[in-house]
Amino acid sequence: MSQIITIELRQWILEQAAAGHSHDSILAAMVSAGWARDVASHALTNTLPAQQPNPPAPVAPEAVQAAEQGGVRVASAVKVPDLDLSRSPRQVDAGDRTIDVLATLTQPRVVVLGGVLSDEECDALIAAARPRMARSLTVQTQTGGEELNPDRTSNGMFFNRGESELITRIEARIARLLNWPVDHGEGIQVLHYHPGAEYKPHYDYFDPAEPGTPTILKRGGQRLATLVMYLSEPARGGGTTFPDVGLEVAPQRGNAVFFSYDRPQPTTRTLHGGAPVIEGEKWVATKWLRERVFT
Numbered sequence: 291m292s293q294i295i296t297i298e299l300r301q302w303i304l305e306q307a308a309a310g311h312s313h314d315s316i317l318a319a320m321v322s323a324g325w326a327r328d329v330a331s332h333a334l335t336n337t338l339p340a341q342q343p344n345p346p347a348p349v350a351p352e353a354v355q356a357a358e359q360g361g362v363r364v365a366s367a368v369k370v371p372d373l374d375l376s377r378s379p380r381q382v383d384a385g386d387r388t389i390d391v392l393a394t395l396t397q398p399r400v401v402v403l404g405g406v407l408s409d410e411e412c413d414a415l416i417a418a419a420r421p422r423m424a425r426s427l428t429v430q431t432q433t434g435g436e437e438l439n440p441d442r443t444s445n446g447m448f449f450n451r452g453e454s455e456l457i458t459r460i461e462a463r464i465a466r467l468l469n470w471p472v473d474h475g476e477g478i479q480v481l482h483y484h485p486g487a488e489y490k491p492h493y494d495y496f497d498p499a500e501p502g503t504p505t506i507l508k509r510g511g512q513r514l515a516t517l518v519m520y521l522s523e524p525a526r527g528g529g530t531t532f533p534d535v536g537l538e539v540a541p542q543r544g545n546a547v548f549f550s551y552d553r554p555q556p557t558t559r560t561l562h563g564g565a566p567v568i569e570g571e572k573w574v575a576t577k578w579l580r581e582r583v584f585t
């Protein structure tokens with residue numbers, strides 16, 4: 291890999307520091323991502339002001355500004371998948387289907403959508419997923435592999451992109467709806483929650499400070515947005531919660547919640563979870579959109 295200290299690298303370092311990560315943990319993440327220790331150390335000391343000894347202090351906004359004035363220009367936010375809601379439409383055209391805009395929030399960017407999938411499509415997705423369900427794995431951020439996660443007690447599976455006519459049709463619809471190419475998306479994931487099952491609040495982006503993240507990012511870059519589509523309706527519980535803004539989206543069959551995050555940071559306020567199902571069964575299909583072509 292190139293060992294040149296780019297503006298992008300400096301920006302990444304500033305973001306890590308602003309998120310409260312210590313010099314040592316940023317250095318460790320860079321070294322495990324393949325940076326020579328002396329180059330990484332040089333990049334850190336040239337980008338960040340000297341760190342206070344314990345406890346590691348997050349970098350103050352003035353420090354970030356000082357670093358910017360020192361020649362590091364922080365690039366503007368990246369382009370993310372989004373719906374075109376500039377003229378406040380009640381409905382949006384997703385090619386083969388017209389989808390209702392039910393609610394929008396700007397910070398974080400959240401859009402609740404109605405009629406993304408027909409009842410027949412919901413049933414067909416569940417029927418195709420059911421025989422392939424296994425206890426959900428979460429990407430293991432230490433190594434880039436996968437592991438059982440006690441925070442996630444649902445069962446799940448992934449479809450391959452374009453693996454059937456149904457999947458191809460839904461993926462094309464999502465691409466049109468969110469203005470994001472099909473090949474920049476992961477395969478659709480299906481999750482099944484029994485009563486008592488939940489998915490504790492989490493972020494969908496990959497934490498840049500975790501040592502396994504550079505490996506994960508080689509396959510398509512960061513996640514930038516999520517579309518959670520509800521395939522069934524539990525009678526009680528099972529909403530999608532956004533604790534930072536006190537929002538809960540009801541899991542209504544055929545509807546979906548979309549949210550995006552232009553940087554892999556908690557400041558996006560995209561912390562979210564699947565609340566415990568109290569009565570009935572919850573099935574969802576999740577589509578994650580990536581920065582680049584996902585292979």
Ligand SMILES: O=C(O)CCC(=O)C(=O)O
Pocket residue numbers: 481489494518528529530531562563564565574576
């Ligand atoms: O089940 C839900 O409501 C949320 C699912 C989710 O957060 C995910 O699949 O990443």
Ligand SMILES: [Fe+2]
Pocket residue numbers: 492493494516562
């Ligand atoms: Fe999630």
